[in-house]
Amino acid sequence: MKVRIFPAILFLILLFPLGARDFQFTTFVDYYGGVEPSEGYESLRTRVYMQPRFSGSSKLGFDWFFSANLWAQPLGEPEAIDPRDILQEAYLLFPFSLFDITLGQKLVTYGFADIYGPLNALHSSNRAPLSLDDGYDARRADPLVQLRFYPTFEDTIEVTYVPFTRPDRERPGPVSLTGSGDTVVWSSQDFLWDLPHSVFLNYNRYGEKADLQFFYGWYVEHTPDFSIPETDSSISSVISPVYHRKQTFGAAYATRVGNYTLSQDFAFNLTSDFDGTDMGAQNSDITVNTQFLANLPGNILGQFSLIYAYFFNHGNHEVGTDPEAADYLATAVQEFHTQPLQHIAFVIGHFEKSFLREKLKAQLNVGFFFSPEVYLAPRLAYSLTDLWAVEAGADITLGDPPDQALRRNPSNDNFYLRLVFRH
Amino acid sequence: MPKRHLLLMVMLILAVAPVSSQTVEHILGEFEKTLAVPTIHGAMKVQLISQSGDVREIEARAYQKLVGEHQNNRLFVFDFPPTVRGTGLLLHSYFDDRPNNMWIYLPAIRRVKRIALESSGGGYFMGSDFSYQDLINNNNSNLQFQRLPDAVVNGHDSYAIKAWGKTPALQQAEGYDHIISYYRKDNYYMHQREYFDFNRDMVKVYVVEDYLDLNPYIYPTKISMTNVQTGHKSIMEVTEVSTSDIPDHYFTTRYLQNN
Numbered sequence: 001m002k003v004r005i006f007p008a009i010l011f012l013i014l015l016f017p018l019g020a021r022d023f024q025f026t027t028f029v030d031y032y033g034g035v036e037p038s039e040g041y042e043s044l045r046t047r048v049y050m051q052p053r054f055s056g057s058s059k060l061g062f063d064w065f066f067s068a069n070l071w072a073q074p075l076g077e078p079e080a081i082d083p084r085d086i087l088q089e090a091y092l093l094f095p096f097s098l099f100d101i102t103l104g105q106k107l108v109t110y111g112f113a114d115i116y117g118p119l120n121a122l123h124s125s126n127r128a129p130l131s132l133d134d135g136y137d138a139r140r141a142d143p144l145v146q147l148r149f150y151p152t153f154e155d156t157i158e159v160t161y162v163p164f165t166r167p168d169r170e171r172p173g174p175v176s177l178t179g180s181g182d183t184v185v186w187s188s189q190d191f192l193w194d195l196p197h198s199v200f201l202n203y204n205r206y207g208e209k210a211d212l213q214f215f216y217g218w219y220v221e222h223t224p225d226f227s228i229p230e231t232d233s234s235i236s237s238v239i240s241p242v243y244h245r246k247q248t249f250g251a252a253y254a255t256r257v258g259n260y261t262l263s264q265d266f267a268f269n270l271t272s273d274f275d276g277t278d279m280g281a282q283n284s285d286i287t288v289n290t291q292f293l294a295n296l297p298g299n300i301l302g303q304f305s306l307i308y309a310y311f312f313n314h315g316n317h318e319v320g321t322d323p324e325a326a327d328y329l330a331t332a333v334q335e336f337h338t339q340p341l342q343h344i345a346f347v348i349g350h351f352e353k354s355f356l357r358e359k360l361k362a363q364l365n366v367g368f369f370f371s372p373e374v375y376l377a378p379r380l381a382y383s384l385t386d387l388w389a390v391e392a393g394a395d396i397t398l399g400d401p402p403d404q405a406l407r408r409n410p411s412n413d414n415f416y417l418r419l420v421f422r423h
Numbered sequence: 424m425p426k427r428h429l430l431l432m433v434m435l436i437l438a439v440a441p442v443s444s445q446t447v448e449h450i451l452g453e454f455e456k457t458l459a460v461p462t463i464h465g466a467m468k469v470q471l472i473s474q475s476g477d478v479r480e481i482e483a484r485a486y487q488k489l490v491g492e493h494q495n496n497r498l499f500v501f502d503f504p505p506t507v508r509g510t511g512l513l514l515h516s517y518f519d520d521r522p523n524n525m526w527i528y529l530p531a532i533r534r535v536k537r538i539a540l541e542s543s544g545g546g547y548f549m550g551s552d553f554s555y556q557d558l559i560n561n562n563n564s565n566l567q568f569q570r571l572p573d574a575v576v577n578g579h580d581s582y583a584i585k586a587w588g589k590t591p592a593l594q595q596a597e598g599y600d601h602i603i604s605y606y607r608k609d610n611y612y613m614h615q616r617e618y619f620d621f622n623r624d625m626v627k628v629y630v631v632e633d634y635l636d637l638n639p640y641i642y643p644t645k646i647s648m649t650n651v652q653t654g655h656k657s658i659m660e661v662t663e664v665s666t667s668d669i670p671d672h673y674f675t676t677r678y679l680q681n682n
Contacts, residue, residue: 024508063681095681109533135531153675206676208515208524211537254537256522259596261537293538357471357479357655358550386479386504422505 021056023423030418032130037413038400044414046075049136051088063093065106069136084190089141102146107139108160110202110215111265111289112254115348116307118267118287119215119250122200124166124222130414131395133365133377140166155205162198164191167243168222171407179328181236187224192243195220211263215250221271226280226333233325244272244281261293276313279330282337283311296351303350314342335404345370359383374398391418447568450582453611460640462488465664467499469551474654480504481549485661488669493518496674497558500682507549511679520564525555528679535676551657552627552648554598565593574605576615577630581605599626612641625651635664 032044053067067088073079091104111119115133123139146160167189175184198219205212224241247270254263266288273281287309296302314334319326334340349366360382367375379393394415467485472478482503488496497514501507509530516523525538547554571583587601588594600623605615616629633645644664649656672678 024505026505093681100677100681107533112534112536114532114534114536148677150677153672153677156677206526206535206537208521256524256537256539259539261539263537295539354550357473357547359479383504383506386506389506 022054024053025423026051026053026420028136028418028420030416032414032416035394035413035415039412043076044130045073047071047073051136061094063095064091065093065104066090085140098151099147099149102144102148105141105143106146107141108144108146108200110200111213111250111252112211112263113252113265113289113291113305114303115305115350116289117265118269118289119213119217119248119252119265121217121219121246121248122160122162122198124168126169127223128169128171131377131393131416132367132375133379140169142166154207156203158200158202158204160200160202162200162219164193164196165198165220165222166191167224167241170224170241177239177329177332179332180231180233180325182228182230182239182329183236184226184239184241187241192220195243195245210253210255213250213252215248215252215267217246217248217250219246219248220244221246221282223282223337225272225278225282228280228329231279231320231326231329232322233328234322239280242280246271246282259295263291263293265289265291274312276316277318279317279326280333283314283339285309285311285339299353301352305348305350306345307348308345309339309343311339311342311344314339332404335407373402387421387423389420389422391420392416445582447570447584450584450606450611451563451568454606454613456639457610457612457641459489460487460637460642460666462669463642463664463666464669465644465661468660468662469549469553470658470660471551472656472658479550481507481551486669486673488671488674490671490674493521498674498678501549511682513674513676513679514558515674526676526679528676533680535679551659552650552655553657553659556598557629557648565589565597571603573608576605579605579614580608581614582608594621610641620652627651632658637666 027048027050029046029048031046034042034044049069049071051067051069053065055063055065057063067090068086069081069088070086071081087105089104089106091102091106094101094103108122109117109120110122111117113120122144123142125139126134126137129137142162142165144160144162146158149157151157167187170186172186174186176182177184198217200219201216203212203214221244225244226239227242228237228239230237248267249270250265250267252263252265254261256262267286269282269285269287271282271284272278274284276283287307290306290308292304294302294304315330317326317330331340338344346367346369349364349368351364351366352361354361360380363379363381365375365377365379367373367377369375374397376396376398377393379391381389381391383389392415394413396413464484464486467481467483469481469483470478471481480503481501483499483501486496486498490496495516495518497516499512501510501512509528511528513526513528514523515525526535527538528535548558565588566586567589569585571585574581574583576583583603583605585601585603587599588597594600599618600621601619603617603619604613606613612631612634614631618626618629620626627648627650630647630649631643631645632647633643635642635644642661642664644661646659647656648659
């Protein structure tokens, strides 16, 4: 199947430049090596990646955009991108004097937070990347219709309708839960066809003193809950993911404070299980992301994000006949949903400095989770020419890998090398 | 003293009087008038030339429009190199005491982000020798000025004015100990500026190498900035210059996202 689809898509991609006003192309070859001390060295992947982007304007008064992702991993056990993930964006933009209409598959961003933004709820994402900041393999665009109305130059009122969305991409293969004798079998659905319709409303103001957003989403959550048929360790059962609707009420602002920029995103997430009795479901929460962008001494760009979340009715799940198994399952699900405690807080620091007139860029991402776990992600990028660059980085978590049963992220220590060409 | 000598002396004093009346405020005021082009746009190319002769280029579309008496809007949409292609930078700067507003559109994350790149005296514009401070309006109320002896610079009779931050904090914010600017006597245009570090050594020199006379305005079309300490040089050229009106919606975040 993949063999037939690839040439067809490649043919379409090659046709686009004929009418394109703008063509951009990114390709890279990279290598990831695993360096987790307890596991020894292992090759994690070698990927060849291509991303063409085309855009143009029609004489009929609309603009069009098209982009695709293509990758293959030729070494080891050959692997290629799922054909359903090849199309990244494909949409038409109809601009009018006071409003725009967008039709097609497009990436949309909400809120002002760059990382762990609680309002950035529209798209599904890859929940098992090798690097948490992997921009090439992260969010997946959804088909949508978007109306953006501009009553003034500063204000935007936006309504976005998504007919069908996709589930998050989780780690492949079933997971055996040793503490309860159950097995989690992931869904292989490409779209959540049985849960149509999501609507997002957003008011945006880019003013002189501050930028503001008010947000409401009634949507299908891309992260699954779990249907747990038994909580008895003497009975082995299959636990399957189930998807529910969610509502998010949010607000955000960004403003200049002296020579710094401060932004905060606030979200109240109302899940299908506000009372917290369903062990397999997400709890409702209030999440606040505070982000501070500063130019530090030595011309180091620093961005600090403090994320705090409070989960309503945490631990209110029903215990059943086997409290030990119930406790084990509840812990596994809570950790999967990043809701291990009633309150959680963590800090992400991003530091960036350029050398050699921006030919060499050094970055460090640090995640501090108020626990022994500290995530360190140093990055280096050197521009050989305007078109070619080499990049290197590592993802290191101090301490041993977590033993979470439904661990989402294979955050074992790794490093990567990448040769990138951009046109 | 004979009467004719007295008359000659009075005539000399009268002839000299206009020159001596060129106060700092007058010179800066006349210079600002030359800058007040209501609207202008063009294709901007910045060449970054290293000491070894290695050349890199930045290309952008640049738009500028005055809004009322106190606001100047600028928009840059970058086309080259590919790492910044599609990135947009929107600047709303003010001639009064209000702080500048800057937004950047980052196409990779589809986000408009409020920033303050000109802070800490750093923030060189895309790795060039031009800082963001060089691109936005200087707030003269933060500066002290001193008239220096007139000089002939690049063949032009020039007024020389030294400027520095009123406080050490403002000096740090400007990023320099002081700046000496040279204004042509014939049209008040600032054609050379020298920047001095906190050791009072010259760091870099700004030279207007070519300009467009849009009477009564003057628009520099070729500017060089040379770092005399590192030998690095940046040349900014603006071509396809037009003074035709730019719609106000260009200077909005909507335009930033859609272009």
